[in-house]
Amino acid sequence: MKLDHIDTKLINLLQEDSKRTNKQLSLLLNLSVTAVYERIKKLEKEQIITNYSAKIDPQKVDKSFLVFCHVKLIQHSREYLSVFESKILKLDEVSECFHVSGDYDYILKIYVKDMEEYREFMVNKLTSIKYIGSTQSSFMIGTIKNSTKIVV
């Protein structure tokens, strides 16, 4: 689907705040309410907008200990990769996991309460997964930017 500049603006606006009403959007985009409605429906249908979610403050829910964990597997066979990946999917603490190039195979983003909870997570959950060669954890000590927006 080809996106015109109104679509891209709409996408950016909805990424910033999806609770804007169609009327508010219509004013920002110089369109009628129905036109906004139709465009959003189309973006949803085409799976350009995949879903809507509430964002929360990790501190307020006792999950302010954020860790980036770099994981290397002992070998890169298809079996090893898929076993690792299916295990990771089941771990609530892991909000993101990407297969990456470079020194490590995976980068994981992990939210826990504190170091003690992270230790338990590592010992009981992560490193109990087979085929993990090594891990390297980077602890978040400050948030400069934490957006879910992809500017288009």
Add this chain to the structure above:
Amino acid sequence: MKLDHIDTKLINLLQEDSKRTNKQLSLLLNLSVTAVYERIKKLEKEQIITNYSAKIDPQKVDKSFLVFCHVKLIQHSREYLSVFESKILKLDEVSECFHVSGDYDYILKIYVKDMEEYREFMVNKLTSIKYIGSTQSSFMIGTIKNSTKIVV
């Protein structure tokens, strides 16, 4: 604010899909519509829920080239840190930037179109920031999990 188990369930539900209506939520939580409404308003007021956003498919908007860039500064003075951080905030390509412990000072999550666009970003934007000592880029070659949900 103390969260009971209904609040945590509500938070998880809204992180998964914030377009659920209060009626749907009331059925899932065994509450009245008004009670759901009041609880959500409270979570918003207390800034536990900070905002609502649409999530999009990076591929469909030509931003499927995701890079984790690890940045080391030449020195850790307050001035260097704050100059770097204020510059980063202005870069649309950088969706996330965290100050971290370990071998590198910062981890950046960067969305661009392709390698060529990344090269331009590095040359013209990132490495033009003063005080950057070294960078190491990891290119995403697969998404195992990409959630914004923090399970509470």
Add this chain to the structure above:
DNA sequence: TATGAAAATATTCGTTC
């Protein structure tokens, strides 16, 4: 693409526990 009616939803209010 726009208008406006109909349906669904969100919000407010008075009351109860």
Add this chain to the structure above:
DNA sequence: GAACGAATATTTTCATA
């Protein structure tokens, strides 16, 4: 203080032009 149902306001949805 939290929950409820009824009322009112707002928004979404959809038929029609």
